[in-house]
Amino acid sequence: MVRMNSGVYFDQAIPVLSRKAYLFGGEDPAPFEEGLSSLKQEWTFVPVRTPEDVRQSLRHGPVALGMICLEKKDAQNAFRFLSALSDTCIRWIALLGPGLAEQRDILHQVREHCIDFHRFPLDPQRLRIILGHAHGMARLSCLEPRVPDSRDHATESDMVGSSPSIMECFRSIRKIAGTDACVLITGESGTGKELVARAIHERSKRSAGPFITLNCGAIPANLIQSELFGYEKGAFTGAHTRKIGHIEAANHGTIMLDEIGDMPFELQVNLLRVLQFGKIQRVGSSVEIPVDVRIIAATHIDLEKACREGRFREDLYYRLHVLRVSLPPLRDRGADISLLARYFCKRFSAEYGAMSKPFSAEALDVIQAYSWPGNVRELINKIKSAVLMSEGPLIEPKDLQLENIPHPAKRSGKTLREIREIAERETLQATLQKFEHNVSRTARELGVTRTTLYDLLKKHNLF
Structure with missing residues (x-):
């Protein structure tokens, strides 16, 4: 998973982490400790009994891994222990006692x-491999961004994903942020256009300046001009004092004009003058005021079509469309859908003090099959509702309150899982053929690691 918090993304060397792991034991940890004894020359296992033990230890330095010994009698207590630490970056490996794997x-x-598990009885050699893999992945996870508290806009502002389309979006953000040209962000409603605009601003040289948003579709046409450019005292009835407009308020910073396609045609020429000359005039004034502001526009409509139909100025379109970021709809982001669902489930569970519940297999199938017309915004609302309202140990399909979910099994005689397996196999075959069975290029195209690709090829007998 790649995560971009409010647009802050750090490229850095892979750090060195200590070979230390927490050990949360069951009622009788002796059988587990016996299996771990041969690993103690390579690893330091730190016994912990409560979440507070872990937090106290973390104050003395980072520990990236943990092993949790699960037994029938206290399994739920162990999971409550893990839920209480969901806000940490520790990767846990489950050691399953007798009978739990069923x-x-x-x-x-x-x-x-x-992130992994091992059944009882413990095999030290297999555990050595599991720990080594987890340790390596923990080092890579340190490359994820960290945002200073003063800039943390986070409750729902994280851009999360690893699909090829969203990774391309992240790359575009990093390139665009280094310039000062106008940007046009396109995408359906709810895909996160404001998050992209904020990400560009916070990585730019204007990051110390203001970031201001104005939704052109939410303001009455007769007020847009005064909202954009401000007005002088006495400019019209009710103008009792001077007002600074949004563009002037964004001086030395960035203004995002959301739903730019809804701006009235007759007012578009005023915005064009700002882009051409870098000056504005308040309503009721003849004085031109210079402004230094970067304009980022966003829209869910086809502006080229709007230009052909005479609803949008062609010259303004080309002024805005210097650089472009196109956001994919959620339904086209593949495995990112389930990834986002789990991410927001954990986030809202911690935020509202609820127990972090996993999704049932059926719920994940429903999440993946649903078309998400409201995109990420709709997903956020549904997951938040499910976290707060679900009553069982798992989040089930009924908790998601989704309508018009397709039922592939009724159409084809196959279950949703079978259809997904067929689609996965066909995609693998087509991509392998496209790149003449070059594994590295195939993995990059599919947005997975080589290891994951090998696992998929083995699963579908495509070696």
Whole structure:
């Protein structure tokens, strides 16, 4: 998963992490400790009993890994322990005691909270491999962005994903931020256009200046001019004092004009003058005021079509469309849909003090199958509702309150899972053929690692 918090993204060397791991034991940790004894020359295991033990330890230095010993009697207590630490970056490995690997509810919880697991009896050599892999991935996770508190806009402002389309978006943001040209952001409503604009601003040389947004579609046509450019005292009835407009208020910073396609045609020429000459005139004044502001425009409509139909000025379109970022709809982001669902589930669980519940397999199928016409904004609202209102140990399809979900099984005689397996196999075959079975290029095209690709090829017998 790649995460861009409010547009701050750090490129840095892979850090060195200590080979230390927390150990949360069951009622009788002896069988587990015996299996770990041969690893103690390579690893330091720090026993912990409560979340506070972990937090206290973290004050003395980062620990990236943890191992949790699960037994039938205290499994739920162990998962409550993990939920209480969901805001940390520790990667947990589950050691499953006898009989737990056959319990579906336990495996759901393991999938939600842990990155790997190992069944009892413990095999030291296999554990060595699991720990080494987890340690390497933890080092890579340190490349994820960190945002200073003073800039943290985060509750719902994180851009999260690893699909090829969103990775291309991240690359565009990093390139565009280094320039001062106008940017046009396109995409359906709810895809996160304001997040992209803020990301560009906060990575630019204007980051110390203001970032101001104005939704051109939410302001009455007769007020847009005064909102954009401000007005002088006495300019019209009710103008009792001078007002600074949004563009002037964004001086030395960035203004985002959201839904620019809804701006009245007769007012578009005024914006064109700002782009051409860098000056504005307040309503009721003949004085031109110089402004130094970067304009980022966003729209969900086809501006080229609007130009052909005479609803949008062609000269303004080309002034705005110097650089462009196109956001994909959520339905086209593949595995990012489930990734985002899990991400926001954990986030809202921590925010509202609720227990972090995993999704059932059926709920994940529904999430992946739904078309999400409201995009990420709709996903956020549905997950927030499910976190607050679900009553069982898992989040089930009914908790998501989604309508018009397709039922592939009724149309084709196959289950949704079978259809997804067929689609996955066909995509792998087509991409391998496209790149003449070059594994590296195929993995890049599909947005997965080589290891993941090999696992998929083995799964579908495509070696």
